[in-house]
Amino acid sequence: NFATIPGICLDAAPRQIVQATELSGLPGTGIYSGNGLSATGLFNPAVAGVGTHLLQYIFKSSVGCSDTATQTITVWPRPVAQFSVDNPTCVSQAVTLRDASSAGFGGVAVWNWNFGDGTNSTTFNATPIFHTYATLGNKTITLDVKTDSGCSSLPISKSINIHPLPVADFNVPAVCMPAGLANFTNTSTISDGSQGQLSYTWQFG
Numbered sequence: 001n002f003a004t005i006p007g008i009c010l011d012a013a014p015r016q017i018v019q020a021t022e023l024s025g026l027p028g029t030g031i032y033s034g035n036g037l038s039a040t041g042l043f044n045p046a047v048a049g050v051g052t053h054l055l056q057y058i059f060k061s062s063v064g065c066s067d068t069a070t071q072t073i074t075v076w077p078r079p080v081a082q083f084s085v086d087n088p089t090c091v092s093q094a095v096t097l098r099d100a101s102s103a104g105f106g107g108v109a110v111w112n113w114n115f116g117d118g119t120n121s122t123t124f125n126a127t128p129i130f131h132t133y134a135t136l137g138n139k140t141i142t143l144d145v146k147t148d149s150g151c152s153s154l155p156i157s158k159s160i161n162i163h164p165l166p167v168a169d170f171n172v173p174a175v176c177m178p179a180g181l182a183n184f185t186n187t188s189t190i191s192d193g194s195q196g197q198l199s200y201t202w203q204f205g
Helices: none
Strands: 028-034 051-061 066-076 083-086 094-099 108-114 120-123 129-132 137-147 156-162
Touching: 083 137, 083 156, 094 108, 094 137, 120 129
Parallel strands: none
Antiparallel strands: 028 051, 051 066, 083 094, 094 129, 108 120, 108 137, 137 156
16 A cells, blocks of 8 residues: 655655555565655655656565555745845835745745844745845845745845935025025035935025
8 A cells, every 4th residue: 555645845854755555464575666765765855856756665575476556746846035125225224125936836934034234034924024224335135935835945145235325414605685695515425425426406495
């Protein structure tokens, strides 16, 4: 007899097949065969690969009589972790991370985020993640996911550069009437020295 075998993830450890039995109680030896399956019944999903595989169990009694039973096992694929980062990526402002992972089989159930600044988060839905960085510079964000079948993805990492915020400032002139001419001097700064790339909007009240 060869009972139904539950599916297994591609990334799972090898599993001992225990669903095959000889029903009449005769002395003898059972031998397994099939893709990714050893003669003793140890199934390695990484060797077999993704898909449904036919396994065979042959039991030979001590006097040479034999019978054969077959069963299938399905190897589920790894999910694929993926995400995007929305601009702006500025210090002290929330950066938006949008999940784009795919399950391959079933659905994604767990998202493990590493934000690259010493903090982590585990979430259980695919809604956007908002994370605020307190320091400037390059940050490497890493995501791995797990499906509702227990299959785990390989991690995916993306590097982002957290930029400084500009500091708006100007000098207030003395204004003489009736001409009312006012010459304002812009003194805005940004810590990375990119003042030449700033744009300005003035409101004169």
